[in-house]
Amino acid sequence: MAGKTWQIVLAGTGGQGLILGGVTLAKAAVLEGKNAVQTQTYGIQSRGGYSQSEVVISEEDVYFPKCDRPDLVLALSQQGYERYRTIVADECIILYDQDVVKNTKRSHDVGYPFSTRVMDIGNVKAINSLFLGSVLKLCPVVSIESLTKVLEDSLPAKILAINLKALNIGYEEIG
Amino acid sequence: MIRPYGVQFMQGNEACVYGAIDAGARFYGGYPITPSSEIAELSAELLPQVDGIFLQMEDEIGSIATIIGASAAGKKSYTATSGPGFSLMQENLGMAVYAEVPIVLINIQRNGPSTALATRPAQGDVMQSRWGTHGDHPIIVLSPASVQECYDLTVRAFNLSEKYRIPVILLGDEVIGHMRESLIIPELDELKIINRKTPSAPAEGFKPYTPGEDDIPAIPPYGTDHIVHISSSCHDESGYSHNAPQTADKLVRRLHRKIENNKTDIVQVEWFGPDDAEVTLIAYGVVSRAAKQAVIDAQKEGLSVNLLRLITQWPFADEQVREALKKAKAVIVPELNLGQVVLEVERTNSFKTPVFPLSRIDGEIILPSQIVERIKEVLK
Numbered sequence: 431m432a433g434k435t436w437q438i439v440l441a442g443t444g445g446q447g448l449i450l451g452g453v454t455l456a457k458a459a460v461l462e463g464k465n466a467v468q469t470q471t472y473g474i475q476s477r478g479g480y481s482q483s484e485v486v487i488s489e490e491d492v493y494f495p496k497c498d499r500p501d502l503v504l505a506l507s508q509q510g511y512e513r514y515r516t517i518v519a520d521e522c523i524i525l526y527d528q529d530v531v532k533n534t535k536r537s538h539d540v541g542y543p544f545s546t547r548v549m550d551i552g553n554v555k556a557i558n559s560l561f562l563g564s565v566l567k568l569c570p571v572v573s574i575e576s577l578t579k580v581l582e583d584s585l586p587a588k589i590l591a592i593n594l595k596a597l598n599i600g601y602e603e604i605g
Numbered sequence: 606m607i608r609p610y611g612v613q614f615m616q617g618n619e620a621c622v623y624g625a626i627d628a629g630a631r632f633y634g635g636y637p638i639t640p641s642s643e644i645a646e647l648s649a650e651l652l653p654q655v656d657g658i659f660l661q662m663e664d665e666i667g668s669i670a671t672i673i674g675a676s677a678a679g680k681k682s683y684t685a686t687s688g689p690g691f692s693l694m695q696e697n698l699g700m701a702v703y704a705e706v707p708i709v710l711i712n713i714q715r716n717g718p719s720t721a722l723a724t725r726p727a728q729g730d731v732m733q734s735r736w737g738t739h740g741d742h743p744i745i746v747l748s749p750a751s752v753q754e755c756y757d758l759t760v761r762a763f764n765l766s767e768k769y770r771i772p773v774i775l776l777g778d779e780v781i782g783h784m785r786e787s788l789i790i791p792e793l794d795e796l797k798i799i800n801r802k803t804p805s806a807p808a809e810g811f812k813p814y815t816p817g818e819d820d821i822p823a824i825p826p827y828g829t830d831h832i833v834h835i836s837s838s839c840h841d842e843s844g845y846s847h848n849a850p851q852t853a854d855k856l857v858r859r860l861h862r863k864i865e866n867n868k869t870d871i872v873q874v875e876w877f878g879p880d881d882a883e884v885t886l887i888a889y890g891v892v893s894r895a896a897k898q899a900v901i902d903a904q905k906e907g908l909s910v911n912l913l914r915l916i917t918q919w920p921f922a923d924e925q926v927r928e929a930l931k932k933a934k935a936v937i938v939p940e941l942n943l944g945q946v947v948l949e950v951e952r953t954n955s956f957k958t959p960v961f962p963l964s965r966i967d968g969e970i971i972l973p974s975q976i977v978e979r980i981k982e983v984l985k
Binding site: 453460466469470471474492493498 | 612614639723724725780783784785786787891894895897898901970972973974
């Protein structure tokens with residue numbers, strides 16, 4: 431993995447924890463001694479509009495801070511899926527929420543019922559831990575242990591357990 | 606306040622605040638505006654913890670007025686804004702230049718004109734930061750390209766402002782302001798902090814605008830034994846209004862001299878890539894990050910390219926740009942505007958070196974691949 435620069439896009443709707451998710455992932459990389467840059471794109475609405483978070487992780491210096499050649503795009507909304515499906519490389523994984531996104535059956539599309547599963551887990555706000563688990567399984571850019579450590583260091587005790595549960599479900603249930 | 610130090614992971618806007626406080630700033634007056642709002646937010650949280658003051662004003666005209674006042678009273682002061690807010694600050698920015706009041710103004714550029722794409726990056730304020738306020742005036746503008754530089758250049762902005770008694774603008778952009786990455790915050794005693802000079806002359810018969818040999822006056826803060834009078838009208842060494850033609854001429858020429866004569870101290874650039882290259886990119890801010898990647902990607906394709914990054918935006922790095930124009934076969938200036946720095950590059954071009962713009966104004970940023978494509982076009 432040495433020298434590999436990973437680019438991960440988290441796309442969806444404002445309020446889904448996409449920016450926090452990107453920050454968590456980047457912090458886990460920094461914890462592992464890697465370089466990480468997290469950026470965001472959002473509209474003038476704080477909730478409800480299109481939102482995305484981008485993370486670039488590398489053992490080398492990261493110059494360009496955005497994802498111009500993503501390895502993985504998480505699409506929690508149709509708009510996020512559409513925005514990327516035609517511009518990414520064939521080998522780029524698009525991990526989409528099969529509850530809300532109608533996919534075009536690209537060769538590297540991976541569907542997962544994020545909306546349903548987060549309801550099962552019992553707290554919709556845990557969706558970012560759920561998708562981070564899935565992202566990590568498909569794109570092992572940091573270890574799940576580092577990510578767990580970042581969550582332990584940043585989340586209040588009362589919501590930590592449910593987020594760790596979501597993280598592990600997201601990780602285990604992706605094939 | 607628990608001061609972070611060592612390796613940290615934070616946002617550019619946050620790093621600006623830590624830089625300001627470490628530089629000794631204790632007053633913020635502002636009006637929040639995307640994409641600079643985190644600077645106001647964190648300043649509001651931290652300044653009261655260091656016996657500083659955070660004041661939310663009614664608008665940006667009041668914001669810059671209040672930091673001029675606080676600085677004249679002796680506190681290092683700053684504000685942050687963007688787009689329309691920067692426009693509103695222009696009149697008083699000139700007042701601070703003319704009255705030689707040190708202030709730091711952080712402008713996190715967004716797409717324009719007017720409200721435009723409020724959350725998207727741009728570099729459309731380069732010329733406004735130089736010439737936005739009316740009249741002949743000098744200015745210092747610094748352009749960060751990383752979270753580390755958001756911290757370092759904020760400290761430097763205060764140092765230059767204090768040293769030369771001039772407003773310093775930190776001209777960031779939405780990507781740099783909102784980007785999170787690692788930086789190293791030094792121990793406080795490792796930082797070089799410059800404070801404005803204080804009068805050595807006795808209080809009796811004191812004239813606050815008497816310049817030293819360096820053309821910089823030792824204007825005391827309000828409230829000491831030394832008299833101080835600050836006027837936005839033409840003033841003589843007493844600080845009081847004096848409208849003789851020779852007074853006006855002498856003052857404006859001195860204001861320019863104190864910056865022009867110190868360009869070696871003020872102007873900072875970074876060279877990236879091979880010393881000699883066929884094509885030199887001249888870039889700043891977020892675009893310089895794309896340009897660095899483009900230098901590397903172009904090298905892989907056998908192209909000979911380097912980058913001159915402007916860290917000091919104004920005064921313009923004439924000497925370094927001239928060196929670039931002399932050595933390269935072609936110069937490309939990628940920027941998130943329709944061509945602003947490229948005009949300055951052309952102004953300094955006495956070598957007939959072909960100079961090419963590369964513009965983007967749709968709220969998206971210039972990609973490394975776009976720069977590589979432009980290099981190939983230019984070399985055809």
